[in-house]
Structures are given as C-alpha cells and as structure tokens.
Amino acid sequence: MTFGRKTAEKLDSAAGALYRAGKKVGGEKGGRIGDAVASTVLGPIRDRCEEANCTCPDCSRS
Known part of the structure; x- marks a missing residue:
C-alpha cells in the first residue's frame, strides 16, 4: 500500500x-524523545509516499 x-x-x-508534546512535558530532552x-x-509509514509529483520536504521521489 502506498500513500x-x-x-x-x-x-x-x-x-x-509528538515533538511539541514531548518538549512541553520534558523540555528539550522530551522533544528529542518525542522526535x-x-x-x-x-x-516507515511515511516512507511509503510514492506519488509521482510528491512535494513533501523529505521525499526524494520527484
């Protein structure tokens, strides 16, 4: 399945x-844990993005 x-x-x-919630609870260390x-x-789910013209910042499939 692709997205x-x-x-x-x-x-x-x-x-x-998740990052913001972790940072709110545990400061910078909590942010790193949330990340x-x-x-x-x-x-792993995010890596399934295979749209031909994907404009996602981390997507290398353009």
Whole structure:
C-alpha cells in the first residue's frame, strides 16, 4: 500500500505534534524523545509516499 501527498502531510503533522508534546512535558530532552518516537513509529509509514509529483520536504521521489 502506498500513500499520497495528503497522507504524508498528515503524518508530518502528527510527528510535529509528538515533538511539541514531548518538549512541553520534558523540555528539550522530551522533544528529542518525542522526535525519536515519531521517527520509529511514523517513519516507515511515511516512507511509503510514492506519488509521482510528491512535494513533501523529505521525499526524494520527484
């Protein structure tokens, strides 16, 4: 299963929310933990973005 640009943007938003929540709870260290959780959980899903004209910031398939 592959995902399009809109799904990838939603995953990016979720990852940002995890970072902000971690930072709010645990400061900079909490932010890093939130980022690590987002990378581990959402990263593999995010990598499935295969839209031909993907404009996602991290997407190398253009």
